[in-house]
Amino acid sequence: MEKIIEVKNLIKNYGFVKAVRDITFSVAKGEVLGFLGPNGAGKTTTMKILTCFMLPTSGEVNIAGFDIYKDSIEIRKRIGYLPETAPLYFDLQVDEFLEYVAELRGIPSNEKNNRIKEVVEVCGLKDVYVKFIGELSKGYKQRVGLAQALIHKPDILILDEPTIGLDPNQIIEIRNLIKTIGKEKTVILSTHILSEVEATCNRVIIINNGQLIADGTPSGIGRTERGKTYIIKIKTDNKEETLYRYKSADFIEDVKEISYSDNNVVQLKVFLKSKDFDAGIELFKFSANNSFNLIEMKEEEESLEDVFHKLTK
DSSP: OEEEEEEEEEEEETTEEEEEEEEEEETTTTEEEEEOOOTTHHHHHHHHHHSSSSSSSSEEEEEETETTTTHHHHHHHTTEEEEEEOOOOOOHHHHHHHHHHHHHHHHHHHHHHHHHHHHHHHHGGGTTTBBBBGGGGGHHHHHHHHHHHHHOOSSEEEEESSSTTTTTTHHHHHHHHHHHHTTTSSEEEOOOOHHHHHHHSSSEEEETEEEEEEEEEETTTTTTSOOEEEEEEOOOOOHHHHHHHHHHHHTTEEEEEEEEETEEEEEEEEESOOOOOHHHHHHOOOOOOOOTTEEEEEOOOOOHHHHHHHOOO
């Protein structure tokens, strides 16, 4: 597939702080990429570099055939950017704000009205078109933020936490909007809501401490080399001892407590070191040999959240 973004050996230092440490990746045209990492991992810094908001300390960035050092104006023409805090003027009406952005983007007068109508339609802003932005809900403000990022028909859309602070219904609305936009554009989405990534993205990159640590599909990233995961329920009078003995087993990688009920039943998520069929049998035998009162045992497909936790903890 044609690569629309290429990043090579990207480094960004803030004094002695190394925010981005020699990361390399590319994004194909038409991809919807989830860009993940814990707070302070370097995600926002990387996106600011891609949008020409700041220059890197070193490294190469090529976007749509243009070099970030020599052709930043050309790159900005091809990128729509919604930062974590949407760049809005609360004392303007939605129509006034979009007209202002259209002029900033240099959209010709004979095209301006049509472009505004298009983004109003796509972002679902008809009902608030003549309302002041400061009076809008958080969800509608995010929609206006998306509209300003789309108004110049960019090839690439970069979204930094687009659903932060929204209620569940608003999150679904914005998620569906991103999926619609992703059918026509290359999208980079940074978020901490991993279900959002699984629902909207066809590829995921995870960075931690400024370094790229995983790259793959939402369903496959980080899973190929990892063992099976089981949910088990144990009736026990000594939860701490039970947890200790499972964690001490040499074939078990990790154990996470899910719940503990009043009738002394503990539910555990057990991460095994092996992905072989015999690993589950070994877990069953271990429980029996230790005289644990095993009530239930079932294999569970590891979620993106589990993988993210393992890779970044």
